Amino acid sequence: MQLTLHTDLSEIPSDAWNQLASAGIADTPFARHEYLSQWWKTLGGGEWAAAEMVLISARDGDRNVGFAPLFKAMHEGQEKLLFIGSIEISDYLDLLVAEDDVRPFAGRLLDFLEATPALQGLPLDLFNMADSSPTLPVLRDEAESRGWTYHEEVFRPTPRIRLGDDFESYLGGLDKKQRHEIRRKLRRASEGPEPAVFEHLNDPAALDDGIDAFLDLMAHDPEKARFLTPAMRTHMQSLMRVAWQGGYLWMAFLTVNNVRAAAALNFDYDNKLWGYNSAVNRDYLQLSPGWVLLAHQLRWACENGRTVFDFMRGDEDYKYRFGAENAHVMRAVIVPR
Numbered sequence: 001m002q003l004t005l006h007t008d009l010s011e012i013p014s015d016a017w018n019q020l021a022s023a024g025i026a027d028t029p030f031a032r033h034e035y036l037s038q039w040w041k042t043l044g045g046g047e048w049a050a051a052e053m054v055l056i057s058a059r060d061g062d063r064n065v066g067f068a069p070l071f072k073a074m075h076e077g078q079e080k081l082l083f084i085g086s087i088e089i090s091d092y093l094d095l096l097v098a099e100d101d102v103r104p105f106a107g108r109l110l111d112f113l114e115a116t117p118a119l120q121g122l123p124l125d126l127f128n129m130a131d132s133s134p135t136l137p138v139l140r141d142e143a144e145s146r147g148w149t150y151h152e153e154v155f156r157p158t159p160r161i162r163l164g165d166d167f168e169s170y171l172g173g174l175d176k177k178q179r180h181e182i183r184r185k186l187r188r189a190s191e192g193p194e195p196a197v198f199e200h201l202n203d204p205a206a207l208d209d210g211i212d213a214f215l216d217l218m219a220h221d222p223e224k225a226r227f228l229t230p231a232m233r234t235h236m237q238s239l240m241r242v243a244w245q246g247g248y249l250w251m252a253f254l255t256v257n258n259v260r261a262a263a264a265l266n267f268d269y270d271n272k273l274w275g276y277n278s279a280v281n282r283d284y285l286q287l288s289p290g291w292v293l294l295a296h297q298l299r300w301a302c303e304n305g306r307t308v309f310d311f312m313r314g315d316e317d318y319k320y321r322f323g324a325e326n327a328h329v330m331r332a333v334i335v336p337r
Contacts, residue, residue: 001058001106001109003057003058003112004059005116006053007053007281009036009053010253011055012055012057014033014034015200016032019034020097020098025099026094027270028092028270029248030091030092034245034246038235038246039275041238043086044089044235044331045090045235046063046229046235052071052072053070053071054119056068058108060243061168065097066096066109070082070083070084071083071084080122085128086127090128091128092181102134102135102138103141110334111143113179117153122336123333123336124334125331125333128155129329130152136152140152143334146337148334149333149334150174150332150335151333152331152332154329154331157314158311158313159320159326160327161323163306163307169300173323178323188287188291189254194256196256196287196289197254198253199253199254199255207244211236213253214240215237217262217280221282224279248267248268251265252297261281262278263279264294271307271308272309273306273308273310274312275311276312290318
């Protein structure tokens with residue numbers, strides 16, 4: 001197995017990258033070449049002031065075995081290696097490698113880091129690995145076999161809903177009170193003097209307007225308005241465009257009298273909906289527009305054969321009231337001796 005250090009994602013063809021991502025242990029939108037390339041252009045919309053790419057590929061003959069998308073930066077007062085995409089706006093991160101290759105690739109990766117003078121002794125601080133990732137036990141074993149320190153902790157909950165065959169089956173699995181509440185809010189929104197209408201964006205000509213409308217709605221929330229710095233807004237605009245080009249952007253609005261009352265930004269990927277962000281117009285809070293739009297998203301997902309709605313990181317109460325069950329993403333820290 002031959003390992004190579006790269007300093008630019010463009011050194012690896014996007015089709016080869018995405019092919020391995022799709023076949024690997026972490027087939028998520030955040031593993032894709034176009035997503036990580038866009039993240040790197042803005043360093044997460046300004047999350048990082050400076051970073052040095054440390055992208056390591058492994059080949060066995062003509063076969064791509066794995067990619068370790070890492071970067072070097074100061075974090076918590078110390079220079080470390082982190083996953084490209086870390087920390088705040090990429091919900092799932094991991095090595096790109098098939099499950100059968102995790103152990104040999106991870107072992108060779110640690111050997112490579114130890115043997116590369118510019119990387120020797122740097123801690124690995126790996127955020128947002130799914131709690132089910134086979135990378136975690138392998139890294140623990142490989143670190144401990146070298147006498148290195150390994151620490152693992154829960155980083156964030158990632159609630160998700162397992163969907164039924166249809167929307168009524170999904171509702172039937174909820175607590176009676178919650179089921180009644182969802183139906184009541186849907187009925188009130190659709191039967192009022194100005195009915196709320198669900199609109200799924202699927203017209204390329206409407207994309208730019210939809211992107212701007214979504215970001216403008218985000219700014220109705222003071223906390224999200226602070227999040228949307230000029231750099232982050234630029235990043236989000238570009239991210240939505242590359243996700244659209246990749247075929248997995250899913251955006252929808254709830255409109256009242258042609259005014260957008262709520263918006264949802266998801267990824268439609270691997271037969272799941274991944275709930276990336278949402279926004280509401282605070283002038284319409286009496287209609288519970290966020291709840292109503294979420295119910296429409298779940299109905300759409302059931303009717304279109306999606307198996308899971310993944311809320312991704314965050315433990316907001318409404319997620320559990322809609323029937324979500326917890327999984328987690330982890331943080332693994334490996335410190336060479």
